[in-house]
Amino acid sequence: MSPLSTLNGSDATSATVLLRVSGLRCAGCVRSLERQLEQLPGVTAAAVNLVTGTAIVTYGSSLTSPDAIVQHINQGTFQATLVAPNAPLQLPPPSDGKPLAALAIGLLILSSLGHGIHLLPGHWPMLETMVLHWGLATLALLLPGRDIVREGIKGLWHGRPNMNTLVALGALAAYGTSTVAWLWPQLGWDCFFDEPVMILGFILLGRTLEQGVRQRAQQGLRSLLALQPLEATWLPSLECREPWPIPVSQIQVGDWLWVAAGDTFPADGTIVAGETLVDESMLTGEATPVLKGLGATVLAGSRNQAAAVTIRVERCGQAAFLGQILELVLQAQNRKAPVQRVADRVAGYFGYGVLALAAATGLFWWAIAPHFWPNLTTPLLPLKLALSVLVIACPCALGLATPIALLVGTSRAAANGVVIRGGDVLERSQHLTTIVFDKTGTLTSGQLELEAVTRYGSLEEEEVLTVLASLEQESSHPLARAIQRAHGCAELLAVTDLTTELGLGVCGWIGEHYYQAGRLAWLDRQGIDCRDAHPSTTHVALACDRQLVAVCTFRDRLRSDAIETVKALKNQGFAVHVLTGDTAHATQPLLAPLNLPADAIHTDLQPHEKLALIEAWQAAGETVAMVGDGLNDAPALTTAAVGISLASGTEVAIEAADVILVRNQLSDLLTVLSLSRATFAKIQQNLLWAVAYNLVGLPVAAGALLPLWGVSLTPAVAAACMAFSSIAVVVNSLWGINAFTRSYSYRSLLRTVKSDSSIGKSNT
Structure with a gap:
């Protein structure tokens, strides 16, 4: 089994499947789908990601199957498809938001006709007729608003109200009330056909802008996915001189592939003919191309720079080194931080709460408010305020708060040679106080x-x-x-x-x-x-x-970046310890350049003694990260709050780790710590914004400011606020994390470590 492979379950009867899911609109959808999956016999766990539109489902292979899981999902509100194991992992292609933006702007322009008619020169009786406004509202609901209305009603029918449900109910109620007022004018009600049009216009415009920013947030992940070629050149035999182009999804272990100069290797393999220079910089961080000949191993995603070679495929698709890295990144984005699980749980009931609040708002302003503020109430005020409550509510901001920041953070980390397994790892990383290193193969080169x-x-x-x-x-x-x-x-x-x-x-x-x-x-x-x-x-x-x-x-010798990495960690306030099974005589001269106190170097340790030290520190209130690479480090890696392994480590160490340093550079540990802090800070900001927005917006929409200041929100303005809140969360994550990685302090820290490392390397 490949060392980075994590798709198999923990036992022979457990398996995991990756699904592509469409129809996810908000955190309510996420929680709804997770509940739907967890109710299926045989499913033991399900994690759904709103941003990437993926679901990772763990199930008992003797009780159910991937096809049964997909069929179960497709019977409800959502549509799912399997991601084939041999196929290269892909995100959905970036969608062109221009048609949707044009529709949204068109709706907003049409909805303003009734308000701006007096500004037009001349007399336009046709534009003043109620038939025209009814027709525009009807077309808005039937054409651009059709998907929103259909998905919203479908979610309500299945007992799973989502954001589309709230918008659809608001738009349909405004449309229905205006239709009644138009057909029975004796009721004395106002017609506001412009409201459903404006609601849909603002929602569609907000989704267009949000979609564009989301796609920018996915650029880091897309750049990694772009390392995978879509086609390979297959040879039926080593003697054949007529290669056939095939999709990479058809590659199988044992195949012979011909890779031309300038092409990307489509699979992990062994060179069986030819010699070339291979650029592995995107995978290993090694800037200098490596000369590889007969018997040498090449990795999928690396680039053939010099001459054509023939390789025998050893691993392909998601089993290849690059495929496993990408899979771990996608899994990380579905592995939730505890704070996100709470947010999703709240969002799962959010729709019900908003429906209840909207009903209570309408009832209050219809039955109770007239006794206290008779001059404020009009026949349609209760309905308009109830509609404002429906459309201002934003479960989407709550649902996006964590996954969008996690997407940007983990994608940025992966682009810098670090795989962080999930949001829970980021959350634990915030509280680290102690960093513990294994010696051989971790602090040292391991090339004894x-x-x-x-x-x-x-x-x-x-x-x-x-x-x-x-x-x-x-x-x-x-x-x-x-x-x-x-x-x-x-x-x-x-x-x-x-x-x-x-x-x-x-x-x-x-x-x-x-x-x-x-x-x-x-x-x-x-x-x-x-x-x-x-x-x-x-x-x-x-x-x-x-x-x-x-x-x-x-x-042995220290890694070239060990001294400066340890120095940087100490400067940041971390306690640094080294654990080794070697004797003090063998260890102390080698580790002397690290300038660690004698009580920070622990020698003559067996694996259970390393584990006991980790447990003792954590029992004393320390939050410990363990950095190791060997089989005997696995217990300590598992016990530590955060386990960190080098990609060159043993399979067991990699499986036990929460973080993998793909490029085998200790300086990337600084990236882990710094990027974790930046990402989780954005998660906290996003959640604070989402909660504050709803806590303030819902009472205002319900008319809390109306008695004292005469301020209320129309349903259209409420819809605009809702669209803005979602965009704010996405922009904050994208701008904040990217700005951090471009910041002077972060870049200068890495420059210092890497430049000093290269000096140390040249002197050895």
Whole structure:
């Protein structure tokens, strides 16, 4: 399984499916669809995203199926389609808002005819006839307003009122009342056919503007999606010289693909013919093209710069490295912060509350207000105020507050080489006080090099390396990889009864001899005499038949950006700790340039001891982030408030992490922390605006200012306010987060870290 793959469930009977959903209009729609899905037998969890129009559904594969889930959704208010696993992930194509904008402006112009007729030269009796205004209102409802009315009534019919329900009821009530007043003038009611036209005009105009800003907010994600080519050149065999163009959705593992110079690799694969330079900067952050030849691995989304090559496909579609990154980003936008779950829960009942408030408003101004303010009330005032309440209410702002900020923040993070798994991670990141690093492979390069082999028995150095490489052949630990590199390509020995003690060592039989390899302290606990060995650096000791025969020592180096990253974290007020299984003698000289106090470097730790330290700090009130990359870091990554892994880490570490540093650069940790603060600040601002808008707007629309100041809102003005509130939330998120990433302080911080890192790198 690919290390970044997260689409499978936690057990064999659990699976997850990604759906594209249309018809989502507000947070009420989101909560309504989630409830609809959760009621389906077999569905264990559902997360719907208003901004991207996606739903991620976790279900028991023995109880239901993706097709059944789609069919269940399509029976209601919404329409869903499956995202094929082998197909490249895509957002819906940007829609052209010009026709909708033209309709909205046209409606607003038509609705103003009745008000501006006296400004026109001459006499225009046709424009003054009620038949014309009735006809315009009827056409407005039947043509541009048709979808709003249909979806609104459908939602009400299914017991799930949404924003369209409120707008449709307001427009239809104004239209119906005006029609009654026109047909029965003896009632003495006013006709206001312009109101439903203006309501629809402002709503459509607001949606057009909001749509444009939303598409700008999706630019970061679209730029990542654009790395995926839509076509590939397929070869039926290696000898074939007539390649066929095929859609990337048809690529399968094992296929041969021909990739021309200048083209983008459509899948992860291995080069089987040719040699070229590959630009992986968008994926790994490595600015210099990498020379790759036979047997080298190439990643989907990287660019072939020099010459045509043929590759054998190893992973494709959503299983490829790029596909997994994109999938994680989309999943992150559907993984809600606790504050968003509260907002969605409130929004789920918002429509019912507004309908009740509108009814109460009408009843109050019809039955009670005339006794207190007889001069203010007119026959249609209760209805107009009730309509204003219906259309000013904005569940959309409440629903957009979190997902739009999350979309911008996670897309911006992904473009900078960071995958943040969800809004809950952002929320926890606000309270971090302590950053804990694993040493080997995290603070250090992890590219350990064999320094010396000290022999205590009859085995030659070459034999020692062969035995160690054979024992460690299944391990991905940096020490194991260093042994394998030092051993080279020589033949390995067969090992039987192989046993691994995590973080300590391995043991097994090779022929008639029993071997143990690991730390000296571990061998000592096994009853092996290790008194003659005193290595001062990272080491692996080897015992044969319970006799020490060799100790291999290794040297490592700090990552080029480790010193400045740790310095920046300390300057920002974070407590920084390092956890390692190595001895103090091996660790302290290597970490000396970090200028950490002695009590911040914790050595000789086993995995459960790392976990215990994390738990102790958090029990003491600290909020801890753990940065690691190894199998033995997984428990600590899971326990920490925020687990952060390098993309080069083990599959288990990546699965356990909340944040993945795709480019394997520690300086990207600063991006995580800074962007998390900026994104969550915008979420808080958006929610504050959405709540304040409704708390102020609804009473004003209900006539709260009418008795004292004579101020009330017409339904059309209320509709304009509602449209503005949604646009304000989207603009605030887009402008605020993008402005932060362009800010001088943020860019200068990263420049300082990266420039000092390059100096350090050149000096090593």
